[in-house]
Amino acid sequence: MKQLTQNSIIAACLLAVFFHGVQSSWARPALNNFHDRNEFSTDVPVLPNDVVSMESTLTAIPEKAIHGIIETYVRERLASDDEAIAANRIEVHTRWQGDIVVEATGEVELKVRPLSQRPFRGPTVVRVEICVDGITERTISATVDTRLYQRVAVTTRAIRRGATFDPTSIELSERDITTLRHGYYTKIEDLNLLQVARPIGFGDVVSHRHAKRVPIVNRGDEVVLNVASRNMVLSTIGIALQDGSSGTRIRVKNPDSGKILHGLVREDGTVTLGAS
Structure with a gap:
């Protein structure tokens, strides 16, 4: 019998799963093999309904399973991140498309490692090792995009330099704080008695660069x-x-x-x- 191409094998496998009523149901794996917070893996097969053995020498790992383990790893890392803990909402999206087929059968384990020590903010690349019966069969690099959202002080109108903040000029609104480099305020009362250090446009996030303490002494006094x-x-x-x-x-x-x-x-x- 002629050897099927990889795409044909995947298609045949998915059709077989469909007709036998087997539904893929990814669940976040537990942290049973989490080494010094730089590696995350499952120590059991990645769920029987997700990993599909094809013919006698091939195993398919669905895209959904890859997304699941990467996103679980990122959220576990963020669990010790003070800014992430305080965030109102976190979004984690993995940029990887397609199932993966390896030429081996057995117990499948996925290991995730970061490629740098930088915190998960915005697009970050991680490495995923696909092991079968303890042997690394394939390694991939995937990008995961992490976004933090927080209710922060924003302007309700444009404010000129030298003005003081008042309750009518600012409000709390949920914003993406992932790339804010100059800080932000989560309480309106923190801006009491502060002065606008530079002009702020309508709807802008009030950063630490925008505010300064009201001077007691003025130039020329x-x-x-x-x-x-x-x-x-x-x-x-x-x-x-x-x-x-x-x-x-x-x-x-x-x-x-x-x-x-x-x-x-x-x-x-x-x-x-x-x-x-």
């Missing part, structure tokens, strides 16, 4: 400069050369000597020279 010694505090008047909020260091000018000094802004609006 006369401020009290304090210098502390062991037994006394010396004070004089200086000119602030930049804005500063409590706890920030700013440049000030001594109008008598013309020297430029650096000091720490205190909550009462004074500046302590030499403080760090």
